[in-house]
Amino acid sequence: MMYDFFVDLFGNTVIAGIASGILMSLLPLFLFILPYALFAVLAERKVSAHMQDRLGPMRIGWHGWNQTIADIIKLIQKEDIVASDTDKPLFNFAPVLVFAGSYAAFAAIPFSSYYIGSEVDLGIFYIIAVTGLVVAGILMAGWASNNKYSLLGSMRSVAQIVSYEIPTMLVVLSLVMVSETMSLHTLSEMQTGYFWNWYIFGGPGFSLTKFLLIPSMLIGFIIIYISTLAEVNRVPFDIPEAESELVAGYHTEYSGMKFAMFFLAEYANMYAVSAIVAALFFGGYQSPVGYLGNLLGVEWLIPIEQFLWFAAKGLFFVFVQMWLRWTLPRLRVDQLMAVSWKYLIPIAFVNLIVIGFITLI
Amino acid sequence: MNLYDLMFYLFAALTVISGFFVVTNRNIIYSGFFLLFTFFGVAGIYVLLGADFVAIVQLIVYVGGILILLLFGVMLTNKITNVEIKTGTINIYPATIAIGLLTGSLLAALINSSWLTVSTAAPEPTTKALGTMLIQEYALIFELLGIILLIALIGAASMARREK
Numbered sequence: 134m135m136y137d138f139f140v141d142l143f144g145n146t147v148i149a150g151i152a153s154g155i156l157m158s159l160l161p162l163f164l165f166i167l168p169y170a171l172f173a174v175l176a177e178r179k180v181s182a183h184m185q186d187r188l189g190p191m192r193i194g195w196h197g198w199n200q201t202i203a204d205i206i207k208l209i210q211k212e213d214i215v216a217s218d219t220d221k222p223l224f225n226f227a228p229v230l231v232f233a234g235s236y237a238a239f240a241a242i243p244f245s246s247y248y249i250g251s252e253v254d255l256g257i258f259y260i261i262a263v264t265g266l267v268v269a270g271i272l273m274a275g276w277a278s279n280n281k282y283s284l285l286g287s288m289r290s291v292a293q294i295v296s297y298e299i300p301t302m303l304v305v306l307s308l309v310m311v312s313e314t315m316s317l318h319t320l321s322e323m324q325t326g327y328f329w330n331w332y333i334f335g336g337p338g339f340s341l342t343k344f345l346l347i348p349s350m351l352i353g354f355i356i357i358y359i360s361t362l363a364e365v366n367r368v369p370f371d372i373p374e375a376e377s378e379l380v381a382g383y384h385t386e387y388s389g390m391k392f393a394m395f396f397l398a399e400y401a402n403m404y405a406v407s408a409i410v411a412a413l414f415f416g417g418y419q420s421p422v423g424y425l426g427n428l429l430g431v432e433w434l435i436p437i438e439q440f441l442w443f444a445a446k447g448l449f450f451v452f453v454q455m456w457l458r459w460t461l462p463r464l465r466v467d468q469l470m471a472v473s474w475k476y477l478i479p480i481a482f483v484n485l486i487v488i489g490f491i492t493l494i
Numbered sequence: 495m496n497l498y499d500l501m502f503y504l505f506a507a508l509t510v511i512s513g514f515f516v517v518t519n520r521n522i523i524y525s526g527f528f529l530l531f532t533f534f535g536v537a538g539i540y541v542l543l544g545a546d547f548v549a550i551v552q553l554i555v556y557v558g559g560i561l562i563l564l565l566f567g568v569m570l571t572n573k574i575t576n577v578e579i580k581t582g583t584i585n586i587y588p589a590t591i592a593i594g595l596l597t598g599s600l601l602a603a604l605i606n607s608s609w610l611t612v613s614t615a616a617p618e619p620t621t622k623a624l625g626t627m628l629i630q631e632y633a634l635i636f637e638l639l640g641i642i643l644l645i646a647l648i649g650a651a652s653m654a655r656r657e658k
Contacts, residue, residue, distance in 0.1 A: 150497040223527065254619035255550050262550045265558030269530050272565050276523060284569070291562060298558070315621065 160248075161239050165444075170400040174201045177455050184459045211389035216279070219386060223277035227270050228387065228394035234266030235398040238405045243318045245418045245439035256317040257305055260409060261298070264364070267402070268294050271383050274395075278386040286382025289372050289466060296473040297363040297370075303481035304357040307488040308413050311336060311346065317409075321417025328421035333414040345491045352484050354414045356477055358450075361406035363473070365399065368458040372466055407450030411443065418443035502542050509535030526565045533557050547621045 175190070175198065182189025190197030215224060241256040243249040253259055268291050275287020309315055311332070312323060324331050333350050335343035363370035374382030384395045411417060418439035426434030464472065512531035519525045533556040540549035628636045 147497050147500060151500075220523075223523075253546065254621060255546055258547075258550050258554075262553035262558065265553060265562070266530075268558065268562055269527070269565075272562065272569075273527060276565075276569060288566070288569070291566065295558075295562060 158240070161244070162236065165244070166236070166239070166397075166401050166404070169404060169444075169448075170397050171201045171205070173400050173403070173451060174204070174396070176452070177458075180452070180455045181459045184456075205393070208389055208393045213389045213391065216386055218279045220277040220279060223273050224386075225391070227274035227277055228391045228398075230270030230273060231267050232270075232394045232398040232401075234264055234268075234270055235402045235405060237263040237266065239401070241317060242405065242408050243321050243412065243417055244443055245436045246318075246322070247436040248440070249318050252318050253316065255315050257309070257320075257409065257413070258315050260317075260405070261302060261305065264294075264402075267398070274387070275383040278383070280386055282379045282381075283383050283385045286374055286379045286385070289379075290366055290374075290383060293366070293370060293372070293469060293473075294364050296470060297360040297477075300356050300360040300473065300477040300481045301364065303478070303485050304353045304360075305413070307349070307353055307481075307485045308332060310485075310489055310492055317412045317417065321412055321419055324416040325419050327423065328416065330419075331414060331416040331421075342491055342494055345494070346488065349484050349488050349491065350414065352480065353488075354410070356481050356484070357413070358410060360473070360477060361410065362454060362457070363469070365402040365406055365454075367403065367454050369461040369464050370469055371458075371463060372469060403451050403454055404447050407454070408443070408447040410450055411446035415446055498542065502539065505535045505538035505542065507535075508532075509539065522568055523565070526561065526568060529564075530557060530561055533561065544618070545620060547619075547624055 178200070179189045179197075190200035193199040193203050215221060238260045240251045241249070241253055241259050243252075243256075271287045271290050271294075275283045275285075275290075278284070308320075312320055314320055314323070320332075323337055326337065328334065330337040333347075333354055335346040335350060366374065372378075374384070379385070384392055387395060420438060420442050424435050424438050426432065426438055509532050512528045512535065515528040516525045516532060519528065533552060537549045537552040537557075540546075540552060
């Protein structure tokens with residue numbers, strides 16, 4: 134659609150391809166991630182405040198709803214401080230790499246049946262792969278800062294992400310075995326209808342396997358939620374930026390817009406993993422109770438509804454992440470590794486085998 | 495020149511240029527990070543060739559695994575940045591002859607082989623075919639590779655746990 138428009142405009146397929154590619158890839162950023170991040174930063178402060186019986190930001194706008202916008206304006210104005218002993222090329226490039234990695238994941242996330250950046254056959258696998266760029270970016274930031282806290286923070290972060298990738302992959306693998314697809318779009322399409330068709334409730338159809346799958350799916354969901362929480366460095370797994378030990382971890386030396394890029398990447402990551410969990414286990418963009426568009430016979434309403442459902446599911450899991458952040462204490466480094474290697478990975482393996490047997494029935 | 499060619503040259507240039515910097519750079523950390531772009535470029539070329547699964551595995555194994563571990567090892571090794579990495583030239587004559595022979599044979603292979611030309615239709619997803627092949631035709635080799643990896647894993651663990 135966009136491509137055809139540009140072909141008419143430029144009369145050249147190459148330029149049209151590039152232009153539509155750039156525009157389509159910027160669409161989720163400006164329509165979704167930036168507004169979401171603005172909202173989420175404020176929401177985090179408000180949620181934390183109310184959980185601790187405080188009020189949070191109250192001054193700017195009604196109940197402080199303009200606070201993040203003011204913060205962003207402040208961040209843009211700030212002087213870009215680069216400490217003299219940093220490795221400048223790497224220091225400047227690291228935030229870009231981190232953000233590129235976390236943003237690239239959004240290419241394969243189906244926001245609605247009409248909008249998915251790239252309908253690749255390997256959707257979920259691709260998302261796991263490109264988040265490797267985030268790891269490299271964090272390592273780069275920690276090294277280039279030339280600061281022991283930054284380096285320690287990035288080392289911890291990388292060790293953590295690499296360890297927790299394994300249980301995530303195992304759960305994804307077990308789901309791929311059940312659904313026989315790796316495309317998040319197809320996966321969402323399969324969970325259409327009502328909420329009992331979601332994979333958390335054993336997947337579509339009514340058979341013996343569906344009911345046998347329910348306990349395994351619940352275990353799988355809990356494992357993937359814990360491990361994705363660790364992958365985005367959120368509490369209780371936020372040891373890479375443990376304020377009491379490491380100042381601010383790998384972004385200690387960053388200020389101004391570069392810091393804002395790390396911040397944006399963190400919030401984008403939070404939504405990305407929540408969206409993945411929603412797409413895998415909670416029906417993706419499918420409505421749990423049917424569509425208003427079907428009821429009224431308005432065809433164009435359905436994609437919009439789907440987008441709203443998808444956003445709501447994702448935002449709910451983001452809210453749970455915030456909730457956990459202000460509820461649980463932080464784990465120690467050795468406890469963190471023990472959780473992954475001694476508990477999550479063996480359980481995920483057993484779960485994988487059990488699901489394999491059930492799907493064979 | 496269409497979009498496909500443009501993308502190909504973009505990724506090819508990325509691979510070759512960053513590969514050049516990997517070899518010539520004196521700072522081992524920089525070399526490591528340039529390797530990231532080399533791997534990324536190769537993954538892009540795989541995608542353009544229609545090998546989607548191989549491209550993703552390239553990213554997971556090389557960028558997410560090997561490169562990270564490599565950088566980790568380099569960073570944890572004490573004072574590695576102060577070590578003089580030799581990038582000078584020695585043994586020029588034997589090297590020239592060897593490289594000349596290699597280039598000649600590669601060029602000969604390039605010119606003489608009859609290239610398989612495929613129409614530019616959208617490539618099919620390869621995952622299913624690959625999986626079927628691995629588990630049926632090449633099941634034995636697949637299992638053996640798994641055992642080799644397991645042996646390496648056990649070896650690494652036993653080396654790490656060795657008491658003094």
